[in-house]
Amino acid sequence: MQSMVVFYQCRSLAATDAFYIQQLGLKLWHIQNGCHIYDSGYGYLGFVETDHFELPAYSCISFNCENCAEVDRLYETFKGTEGVRAPQRHPQFAVYSFFIQDPDGYTVEFQKILEEGEQ
Structure with missing residues (x-):
């Protein structure tokens, strides 16, 4: 492949x-x-x-970022867009991310998957 x-x-x-x-x-x-x-x-x-x-019941396109600073930089690009909230650490998973919607309503996530002990 x-x-x-x-x-x-x-x-x-x-x-x-x-x-x-x-x-x-x-x-x-x-x-x-x-x-x-x-x-x-x-x-x-x-x-x-x-x-x-037809928008699926749930779909999430997740982009993995190099670090939390990249997540924050991308957030600055979309800050002020309707429904966009500041990046945060996920309560269940070791992920720092934020979400936006694309033009068709798909959820798009920008995330940094955190290593053990990483904040």
């Missing part, structure tokens, strides 16, 4: 491009008819434009 792609439906590839390329800085890796695949550097996200969009 070389890599993996996780596919999602979207309403508009233009809005999806604006979010994942312009705001998050991902690279557009591949284009097919009605489908864009973005390279995160560690895996791929594919979005297929559809007129019959």
Whole structure:
């Protein structure tokens, strides 16, 4: 195996491009008819434009950050966006993160998975 792609439906590839390329800085890796695949550097996200969009009951796209400072830096980019709360340590897991919504309502998480003893 070389890599993996996780596919999602979207309403508009233009809005999806604006979010994942312009705001998050991902690279557009591949284009097919009605489908864009973005390279995160560690895996791929594919979005297929559809007129019959249905948001799944729950889905979370989690990006792993190098450190807590990177989580904080990304938070500064989205601070003030509706529904975005400051990063915090998860009460159950050793994770420091915050969440946003993409243009289609998918939950997107920016996280640092903490090592034992890391704050």
